Amino acid sequence: MANRDNRNANVKMKKRKQNRRKSSRRNEIPAKIDLGHLSDLIGYALRRAQLAVFRDFLKSFSAVDIRPTQYGVLTVIEQNSGLMQSQVCAALGIRQTNFVALLNALERRGLTRRQRSASDRRSRTLYLTRKGEIFMRDLRRINRVHEERVTSLLGEQERRRLVQSLNRIIAAAKNDS
Amino acid sequence: MANRDNRNANVKMKKRKQNRRKSSRRNEIPAKIDLGHLSDLIGYALRRAQLAVFRDFLKSFSAVDIRPTQYGVLTVIEQNSGLMQSQVCAALGIRQTNFVALLNALERRGLTRRQRSASDRRSRTLYLTRKGEIFMRDLRRINRVHEERVTSLLGEQERRRLVQSLNRIIAAAKNDS
DNA sequence: TATTGTTATACTCTATAACTATA
DNA sequence: TATAGTTATAGAGTATAACAATA
Numbered sequence: 001m002a003n004r005d006n007r008n009a010n011v012k013m014k015k016r017k018q019n020r021r022k023s024s025r026r027n028e029i030p031a032k033i034d035l036g037h038l039s040d041l042i043g044y045a046l047r048r049a050q051l052a053v054f055r056d057f058l059k060s061f062s063a064v065d066i067r068p069t070q071y072g073v074l075t076v077i078e079q080n081s082g083l084m085q086s087q088v089c090a091a092l093g094i095r096q097t098n099f100v101a102l103l104n105a106l107e108r109r110g111l112t113r114r115q116r117s118a119s120d121r122r123s124r125t126l127y128l129t130r131k132g133e134i135f136m137r138d139l140r141r142i143n144r145v146h147e148e149r150v151t152s153l154l155g156e157q158e159r160r161r162l163v164q165s166l167n168r169i170i171a172a173a174k175n176d177s
Numbered sequence: 178m179a180n181r182d183n184r185n186a187n188v189k190m191k192k193r194k195q196n197r198r199k200s201s202r203r204n205e206i207p208a209k210i211d212l213g214h215l216s217d218l219i220g221y222a223l224r225r226a227q228l229a230v231f232r233d234f235l236k237s238f239s240a241v242d243i244r245p246t247q248y249g250v251l252t253v254i255e256q257n258s259g260l261m262q263s264q265v266c267a268a269l270g271i272r273q274t275n276f277v278a279l280l281n282a283l284e285r286r287g288l289t290r291r292q293r294s295a296s297d298r299r300s301r302t303l304y305l306t307r308k309g310e311i312f313m314r315d316l317r318r319i320n321r322v323h324e325e326r327v328t329s330l331l332g333e334q335e336r337r338r339l340v341q342s343l344n345r346i347i348a349a350a351k352n353d354s
Numbered sequence: 355t356a357t358t359g360t361t362a363t364a365c366t367c368t369a370t371a372a373c374t375a376t377a
Numbered sequence: 378t379a380t381a382g383t384t385a386t387a388g389a390g391t392a393t394a395a396c397a398a399t400a
Contacts, residue, residue, distance in 0.1 A: 038252050042336065044249060046343060052353075053220045057220050068221070076213065121399060123358055163222050165339045166222035273381075300380090300382080301382070
């Protein structure tokens with residue numbers, strides 16, 4: 001992603017780049033492959049773009065060993081102290097059954113803790129530990145850099161429009177079954 | 178996706194909806210959960226939107242039992258008859274090692290076929306069978322409906338802009354490592 | 355009877371290593 | 378020696394069923 005060093009964003013000089021891999025040395029055409037209408041498919045474009053952004057996210061967060069879903073969970077707990085597990089799951093579209101191991105891992109690292117609710121002893125409410133709160137400062141900083149790198153590809157305005165469109169799709173899906 | 182029936186998109190009447198699940202009958206607040214800056218995160222929005230669109234894709238193509246990646250492979254082969262496996266993989270970002278089973282499945286269904294290349298007998302070139310070509314007409318029809326449903330959420334212009342932005346991100350990622 | 359959290363489990367995707375046959 | 382395709386395998390991510398404790 002993003003100009004990590006000299007990366008020229010220009011598509012123009014692809015001719016030079018052909019020789020990166022010495023493949024083209026003989027007969028093979030480097031074959032400008034035609035994706036057909038694929039590149040105009042929303043689903044396909046979404047998938048490729050999402051993978052690209054996640055790749056940058058993973059690299060950015062590799063030092064702190066945090067995955068996108070974990071960052072989502074930590075953020076929601078931070079913003080809404082005391083939520084039930086089921087509520088966090090619903091908010092993020094995670095299944096309770098898959099949420100357990102995820103939480104266990106965060107708890108083992110001392111970032112979050114569960115507490116039996118007094119009003120409904122079936123449920124457990126979630127909190128960041130002190131350590132978790134401090135950790136979140138690092139995460140937010142890392143995330144800011146990551147976001148800025150992605151944003152630099154589009155510019156502020158286009159980025160805002162993009163997120164708006166995406167949220168429109170997401171909102172529509174929620175009214176779905 | 179998309180207005181499949183009456184779903185009122187309004188957030189307003191959540192008061193009524195509380196009683197859907199008799200939960201709120203006592204003290205619990207239905208809790209408008211704060212996603213924090215999550216909803217403004219490109220990666221998060223991309224992920225949720227991609228899942229939503231794929232869900233619609235899967236439902237649309239369930240009758241013909243075709244997954245997004247399979248549709249991509251078939252489309253590329255149709256547009257570029259005679260490509261090597263490795264070329265299709267590179268174009269779509271699939272690993273050769275994972276491509277084998279995928280191709281086997283398409284071949285078992287009689288949609289594609291492999292042919293040893295005369296010029297380089299290590300490689301195999303890919304073609305649609307006659308059956309595969311006919312099948313593609315169905316797929317394109319199904320895909321058109323699917324795309325129109327997604328597009329209807331945004332309008333033509335916004336959709337075009339969205340895809341453009343996504344492709345900009347994708348292109349930048351390619352210049353990456 | 356229904357719900358919260360849990361375990362066990364299975365299936366899909368994706369990733370790595372090692373092999374074969376060709377080049 | 379390197380490359381195209383292949384196998385085996387391991388790891389995420391995600392899905393369903395069934396259970397205990399509590400409502």
